Amino acid sequence: MRSSQFFMPTLRENPSEAQIVSHRLMLRAGMVRQASSGIYSWLPLGFKVLKKIEQIVREEQDRAGCQELLMPTIQSADLWRESGRYDDYGKEMLRITDRHDREMLYGPTNEELITEIFRNSAKSYRDVPKMLYHIQWKFRDEVRPRFGVMRGREFLMKDAYSFDLDAAGARRAYNKMFVSYLRTFARMGLQAIPMAADTGPIGGDLSHEFIILADTGESAVFCDRSFIERDVLSLDIDYDSDLEPLVKQWTTDYAATDEKHDAARFGALPKDRQVEARGIEVGHIFYFGTKYSEPLKAQVQTQDGQTISVHMGSYGIGVSRLVGAIIEASHDDKGIVWPESVAPFKVGLVNLKAGDAATTPMADDLYARLTRAGVEVLYDDRDVRAGEKFAQMDLIGLPYQVVIGPRGAAKGEVEFKTRKTGAVEEISAEAALNKLASRQGA
Amino acid sequence: MRSSQFFMPTLRENPSEAQIVSHRLMLRAGMVRQASSGIYSWLPLGFKVLKKIEQIVREEQDRAGCQELLMPTIQSADLWRESGRYDDYGKEMLRITDRHDREMLYGPTNEELITEIFRNSAKSYRDVPKMLYHIQWKFRDEVRPRFGVMRGREFLMKDAYSFDLDAAGARRAYNKMFVSYLRTFARMGLQAIPMAADTGPIGGDLSHEFIILADTGESAVFCDRSFIERDVLSLDIDYDSDLEPLVKQWTTDYAATDEKHDAARFGALPKDRQVEARGIEVGHIFYFGTKYSEPLKAQVQTQDGQTISVHMGSYGIGVSRLVGAIIEASHDDKGIVWPESVAPFKVGLVNLKAGDAATTPMADDLYARLTRAGVEVLYDDRDVRAGEKFAQMDLIGLPYQVVIGPRGAAKGEVEFKTRKTGAVEEISAEAALNKLASRQGA
Structure with a gap:
């Protein structure tokens, strides 16, 4: 591409509305322009990076045995009433009324819709295990959108969902996603650290956040130095093998966000292994059993004729957020320093x-x-x-x-x-x- | 992919809600599922086809010198007030109020937003010509959605926009898009026929619809048989050359939709060259001069210091609609017959x-x-x-x-x-x- 023809409107001055470095650099480099509060247009330079990140996410989901589909952005309110989340979600959900006065919403996540798709086609134990994902724009009507694409209202997310007969099967799916997340972030030049996490509005029993370290991170994090030196891409991963030992390796040493921090356990580490830093969440995985399959009746027949609700998990990666996160983790005083795998x-x-x-x-x-x-x-x-x-x-x-x-x-x-x-x-x-x-x- | 693992919920029976063959076959083959009225989830098989079509569209846009970006789905009502279209659009526009009571909308098209992006960065004649496009989900709140993805409410569209100093420059952009559309559809195994068209709510002076022939088409069309025998992919096209003779070749023989039909001119053709058929619109291109650049003040300085409003055009392809259209054009009584270029x-x-x-x-x-x-x-x-x-x-x-x-x-x-x-x-x-x-x- 010739610069004389390329649409890349760079700025000489630092835009005053940008508080963090990634937002500032993305505006200055002509990667994005704000369309409305918390809503961005991706100009050609930014779009190229977004697509490269999306493609790495896709390849690693596929490699782990997850199948891609695409659910719409607009969903029916009735479906969310079945799970009980329509009222729970509050003002972050963008609620819409169509011309026939039907209540709709702009999906902030897709547990309900994927569960409906699954329940309408799956009948027996032969239909599981199944892992399905999509990469689609979501909307969360943040009260104060800020930090550019790091905390926008319209954002691109990869969300995957697993369906299994029982908790043991769901754990295998969880482990596959856990490992595929390590690979995904490593391919983008990021050292992502899995940390035990609260489950929030998704719910469930087991959850990890994947956090990258950056001075401008949104939350304080605490971890063992061991995480910083690991090389996941050198591992030869067979997704059909037992991944439990590998997951164990990555969840044994101390790593926690502010909310889950155990000062005593952290303090017991040798001083030179204690890392206190700021972190940015780039992925979040959940196992929540039958929380959605029960109210939504996503059931299959087992081999011995019982009807059971399937065990589910969900697995998110903030694709558009990653563009900002990578810049936060990789820049100097002259500008951005792209890892080769995601460079425009x-x-x-x-x-x-x-x-x-x-x-x-x-x-x-x-x-x-x-x-x-x-x-x-x-x-x-x-x-x-x-x-x-x-x-x-x-x-x-x-x-x-x-x-x-x-x-x-x-x-x-x-x-x-x-x-x-x-x-x-x-x-x-x-x-x-x-x-x-x-x-x-x- | 092994069928035993693939998520492809086929149906044995014809679904009663489907009136046309593409809708019926897409449901039966497990390509899509309806999420809400006129809103579909694309299951893995359908998603693969959608992606192949999208990729052909992308490659041909790029080849013609058009640059890809991505505008958001949610737009500000104020911007549409600047062009005067906020009130004109009526009930087909999905109107939304956010948590701060700001009026927003789910974009049905993007003339306003792209013009705003252009005006905020372009200053001089050096910034034109420019052709920009995106492939993004749109929403039109159809009163009676039907025919599956052929006339859905949430649909994927490629829309391109051109910016030029004057009418002659805009004509060159129009010609590039005209030719790239011929190539795009031909690569999908479709013989698309350009027909002079009304401009509708987009407005403007010059417009062509690209129509493919199919028994189940939505409108009656009339054309010279010559169109059916042309081979566009054999042409070696240099987009920097003068494309006017080629465009002339494709716009001289008779071709018109119902609305623009001239029975006398058609009747003057030899009988064996008269083709009366049904047609499906798969693309639509417009030149509309300064209709948007004037009210939105998208201006540049010419080489001799004058300030002028840029001349614009817009160019749409119905990406999700094409999945249905290709099936309408290519099936038999046993099912779908995919052209190799878009087969899942x-x-x-x-x-x-x-x-x-x-x-x-x-x-x-x-x-x-x-x-x-x-x-x-x-x-x-x-x-x-x-x-x-x-x-x-x-x-x-x-x-x-x-x-x-x-x-x-x-x-x-x-x-x-x-x-x-x-x-x-x-x-x-x-x-x-x-x-x-x-x-x-x-």
């Missing part, structure tokens, strides 16, 4: 002197070759000051920058910069191409 | 005798090899009657079926069936694999 482009190619007889053909040629090699490039071909180009590239945080200036062009060389470390090498255009093409899919 | 799986692999010592290892092995080769397979490994398996495979309409029975297995052979023609060959498993793997991406 892999490399920014900068022609320092647009129209120059040496730099322009060299930059055009490298752009064409990178594109042919399947590398995603943002090519700054604009006729603006070098300083402005550098500042914008650092702001939007692509993993690599390739800069072509008159001095280098004379020698056939480019400057190859790694955004995260700031390291710069002078290498041939050919070598830059090879570096970028071979890192593809890394 | 490429092939259905049937083990006629689950558990059999000869058929099962052969089917398992072919399933594994097809999967490794990147072929999307639905593997019917269930222990049910052969007749039920055949009926279900025909119903869901995958392009190819590979059937492994005891007699064939003894000879190392499978039955390879092409759903569209019904042609069956007895070939080796190896040959079936080669046929399917080589057709990949065709």
Whole structure:
């Protein structure tokens, strides 16, 4: 994509309404624009990141054996009356009346609807176990939306639901999701720490929040240093095997949010293993047994002819929130530092002197070759000051920058910069191409 | 995917609420379930088709130089007051009041919001031309929703918007979209015919509907037979070239919907070139000049310092509607006949005798090899009657079926069936694999 054509309205100044760094950087980089309070439009740069995150979430859900479907945003109030949550939910639920005066709502979550779908088709033990998920926009009418996409009103969430014959089966589903969450966040460059959690309005017996550490996190968290050094992607995970030992490994050491904090247990750790930090919730999983299947009558026949209510769990990931959370965890004073797996482009190619007889053909040629090699490039071909180009590239945080200036062009060389470390090498255009093409899919 | 695990609740009986064939077949094949009147959940089989159609639309928008972003579903009423459409829209607009008593709405289209986004960032002639699109759920509160996803209330639409300095520039954008629509529908196996159209609530001077022919179409259409024989995918299209001659080729011969029909002109055609049929609208494009940019003040400075309102167009494709429309255009009395490009799986692999010592290892092995080769397979490994398996495979309409029975297995052979023609060959498993793997991406 050429910068001269790309719709990326960056801002020079810090917008005054943004209190936290991710909100500030997303506005400045032209990733999002507020449409109404707590409601955002995703401009092309932000949309690309959102899609990459969504795709990682999807791949890891699929890998764990979860099947994707898509439920609508607008739901019937009657269904929520069956579970008793229509009245419980209060003012955070956006309530709507249609032209025939039927009461509807903009779904804040989907336990009721998925349970209805399941009960209308499942009849026997052969229809379970089943794990189903969707990635859909939700609405929560927050009283004071803030922090940009981190706490918006309209937000994109992945929510999965499991259906099993009994508590033991539900535990297996819970473990699959637990492990798949570790993998999902690790692929985005995040070290997510599972912490025992309250169940809130979803209800249930067993629940973990997945928390990433960031100075600007919304809540205080306390954990054993061991969590920070673990490498989950190196594990070879077979989702059909017994995952209990792995889950145990990740739930034995101390980790708790403010609400669940046990100062005595934490204090008993050696001082150098005590981590006190701020955390951002990026995922939340629940096992709630028959809380929804009983009132909604989601039942199946067992092999010996009994009728039982299925055991269920639900599993959420805040997809749009993750865009902000990753920035909170990965930025510096110049701007965003994207992990490669979610970067909107892999490399920014900068022609320092647009129209120059040496730099322009060299930059055009490298752009064409990178594109042919399947590398995603943002090519700054604009006729603006070098300083402005550098500042914008650092702001939007692509993993690599390739800069072509008159001095280098004379020698056939480019400057190859790694955004995260700031390291710069002078290498041939050919070598830059090879570096970028071979890192593809890394 | 193994059928024993796949969530595909098919129905044996025709659902009584479904009046048209696509609605009936989508319910029977377990592609969708109604959540509320005119609002559907997309089950895994239907979701796969929806995603394939969405991806073709996306690729062709990108190819034409259109950039993807994503606007929210919920919009502010105030913005629609600026264009004057808040009152015009009537009861089809789903109006919402939030917890702070602010008037909101569920967007039925996005001219206002995209114009606001553009006006807040564009300043000069350098910021145009620009084409932006999104693929987002919309809501129209139809008084009598019917025909399943063909006329639902919550529906997925691709809407693109163009911004240009003048009418000539806008015409170039219009032509790009015109041609990209021909390509988009052709890739889905549809012969879409552009017909001059009324502009309705969008307004404007120039408009075409893209209509596909189907017996169950909603409106009568009249066209020259020439349209039915054209092959658009064989054209090598350069979107930067002058597309006017190509657009002219597609708008010269007679084609009109009921509303715009000119019986005299149609009657003047030779009898054998007169096609009278039913049609389904799958796309609609508009040029409306400064209808929105003037009231909403979307202005830029020209090269000689004048301030002008930009010329705009908008361009819609009914993504969820297309799922139904393709079925209307492609089915037989046994079920759906998917074009390969949008089929949920490429092939259905049937083990006629689950558990059999000869058929099962052969089917398992072919399933594994097809999967490794990147072929999307639905593997019917269930222990049910052969007749039920055949009926279900025909119903869901995958392009190819590979059937492994005891007699064939003894000879190392499978039955390879092409759903569209019904042609069956007895070939080796190896040959079936080669046929399917080589057709990949065709």
